[in-house]
Amino acid sequence: MIRLPALDERGLTLTELMIVAMIGVLVLLTMGGFYLQSQATWLDASSQSITQREATMVGQAIADSVRSCNSAAVAFTPDPAHCQLALCKFGSVTPSYYFWWNPVDSLIHSGTDTGAGDQGPMLQSKVERFAVSANRTLVTADLSTRAATGQTIGLSVSAVMRNRNP
Amino acid sequence: MSLEAGFSLIEALTAAIIAVIAILGLAYTFGIGRGMVNRYEVARAALGQAQSCVEVLSVLPGSSDSLRIGYSSAMIPFQYAGLSRGELWWHIDPYDHPGIPGTINLRRATVCVRWQTGSLSDSVMLDRLFSL
Numbered sequence: 001m002i003r004l005p006a007l008d009e010r011g012l013t014l015t016e017l018m019i020v021a022m023i024g025v026l027v028l029l030t031m032g033g034f035y036l037q038s039q040a041t042w043l044d045a046s047s048q049s050i051t052q053r054e055a056t057m058v059g060q061a062i063a064d065s066v067r068s069c070n071s072a073a074v075a076f077t078p079d080p081a082h083c084q085l086a087l088c089k090f091g092s093v094t095p096s097y098y099f100w101w102n103p104v105d106s107l108i109h110s111g112t113d114t115g116a117g118d119q120g121p122m123l124q125s126k127v128e129r130f131a132v133s134a135n136r137t138l139v140t141a142d143l144s145t146r147a148a149t150g151q152t153i154g155l156s157v158s159a160v161m162r163n164r165n166p
Numbered sequence: 167m168s169l170e171a172g173f174s175l176i177e178a179l180t181a182a183i184i185a186v187i188a189i190l191g192l193a194y195t196f197g198i199g200r201g202m203v204n205r206y207e208v209a210r211a212a213l214g215q216a217q218s219c220v221e222v223l224s225v226l227p228g229s230s231d232s233l234r235i236g237y238s239s240a241m242i243p244f245q246y247a248g249l250s251r252g253e254l255w256w257h258i259d260p261y262d263h264p265g266i267p268g269t270i271n272l273r274r275a276t277v278c279v280r281w282q283t284g285s286l287s288d289s290v291m292l293d294r295l296f297s298l
Contacts, residue, residue, distance in 0.1 A: 034189060034193065041196045041197075041200050044200070045199055045200045048203050048204075052203075052206070052207055052210055055210075063217075138222065140218070156214050157218060160222075160224060
């Protein structure tokens with residue numbers, strides 16, 4: 001068993017201890033700041049990219065439904081910046097599918113009707129604008145969504161109704 | 167006794183420098199990733215514009231000037247988030263499909279959206295074939 005000389009067991013002076021503690025605090029503050037900053041950047045980028053993907057997905061879903069339909073009707077419900085799109089299949093005057101902005105949750109819903117047929121929200125990011133215009137051939141939807149961290153993501157999509165009455 | 171001497175100041179400084187380089191590298195990747203998310207935000211909007219343009223071209227009559235072989239459209243402003251980011255245009259080329267007899271048997275519409283993000287220039291290009 002090795003026994004250390006008494007000289008090596010005297011420990012640290014208060015000054016040494018304070019210097020070590022200050023260096024330790026500085027390192028911890030730097031690392032903590034970096035960690036928090038990195039986490040904020042990651043959250044920001046992550047929520048923004050999720051909202052981008054959601055907006056793209058909604059745009060593609062609307063375009064796919066529009067292409068398969070015969071006619072479209074737009075209602076400014078509840079206002080021109082938040083519309084309701086009703087799509088009719090070939091040979092029918094009754095809408096078979098709807099996309100609409102729900103004022104309760106500020107999300108876009110879709111379904112076979114706006115009541116019991118509601119299939120729920122299509123995305124999780126709040127929608128600030130869902131403006132739709134339609135003529136006999138073309139439907140255009142302008143979408144503006146807000147990411148959880150505050151950025152606004154816009155998307156515009158147009159689609160042609162391919163199953164129109166000749 | 168020499169095993170209990172700990173490490174020298176030079177060793178501690180070397181370790182600190184290596185740690186700082188690693189952390190700076192990590193911070194750089196975060197910055198790059200964040201920049202790419204912003205870059206592709208505009209790219210998605212540009213792709214939507216290009217797809218919308220192709221859709222509109224697809225409902226034009228075949229005799230339309232906008233679908234004439236050799237036609238190049240004027241530059242149309244590409245706007246995103248209320249700002250003019252770049253321009254959109256399309257061009258109609260003759261197209262020789264290898265599976266169809268003849269030399270020029272289709273028209274190819276190429277829609278291009280080009281924009282500037284900071285010092286970076288980006289573009290999205292979509293093709294669609296139309297009958298003659």
